[in-house]
Amino acid sequence: MFPQRSGIFGRISSHQKSLDGVVGISGGKSAGSGSTTIIQTVFNEFTTGHALAGTQPALNTPGAVWTVWPTLGDLTFASGGGVSSTTTFKADTINTGHSIYTVTFSGLTNMLGGGFNLVCFSIGVSTNDRLQVTMKGAGGVSLDEVIGGTTTAGVATAPSVPNGATGSVVASLNGNAVTITAFGVPMSYTIPGGRSYLGGSFIGLFAGDLGYTFGGVKVTVP
Numbered sequence: 001m002f003p004q005r006s007g008i009f010g011r012i013s014s015h016q017k018s019l020d021g022v023v024g025i026s027g028g029k030s031a032g033s034g035s036t037t038i039i040q041t042v043f044n045e046f047t048t049g050h051a052l053a054g055t056q057p058a059l060n061t062p063g064a065v066w067t068v069w070p071t072l073g074d075l076t077f078a079s080g081g082g083v084s085s086t087t088t089f090k091a092d093t094i095n096t097g098h099s100i101y102t103v104t105f106s107g108l109t110n111m112l113g114g115g116f117n118l119v120c121f122s123i124g125v126s127t128n129d130r131l132q133v134t135m136k137g138a139g140g141v142s143l144d145e146v147i148g149g150t151t152t153a154g155v156a157t158a159p160s161v162p163n164g165a166t167g168s169v170v171a172s173l174n175g176n177a178v179t180i181t182a183f184g185v186p187m188s189y190t191i192p193g194g195r196s197y198l199g200g201s202f203i204g205l206f207a208g209d210l211g212y213t214f215g216g217v218k219v220t221v222p
Helices: none
Strands: 036-041 090-095 101-111 117-123 130-135 141-147 150-158 165-174 177-182 185-190 202-207 216-221
Touching (some): 117 165, 130 177, 141 185, 202 216
Antiparallel strands (some): 090 202, 101 165, 101 216, 130 141, 141 150, 177 185
16 A cells, blocks of 8 residues: 655755754753754744755754655645645655664644554665554554565554544664654564664655644654
8 A cells, every 4th residue: 555666865955955043953962861863853944835855954963865755746844844745645755874763753743544644764775675653544553564565564553542643653773673652652573683674774754645744853863
């Protein structure tokens, strides 16, 4: 059901880099946290309707650029912050530059299920190889593994998450260990050895239908 594509990683745009001084964005180590924020945005760097692809987050230590998923449409900046989908099948990815990280996808609204709305991480050298958190049509959240374009659904689940949940998904990767808190519900997974996406540094946003909104992204590293 989720389109499988590869080959996105050579496309870099020269669009204007956004300034680091955006309201609500601050870099460096958090006091007492032992972690450093390397990417952070609430998607208010550009005006409503501006394409996400080719832009950079307000805080962007690795100098990463949002890139549209091959053959799919591009998410756009929404009124009041965030990025959203105006039609079906919009998706973008960005390279964190790290294989050990924690990513927070915040301000998730209108997260209706059906297997089409998800956030992706640990994306390997091809978008065909990744982990993804998927909202389910009848409610609940599923951690799915995609290898060579073939999806194994439910390697971990959070069935108590209601359909249309609002909030955040936090995913931490450290070697084979994956821990996730999806809308307040914890999940965990141990990546089997030899998986092609193991150590993948890309993350992604995918909206299969119009109206899905992603409010912000934050990536921290040890």
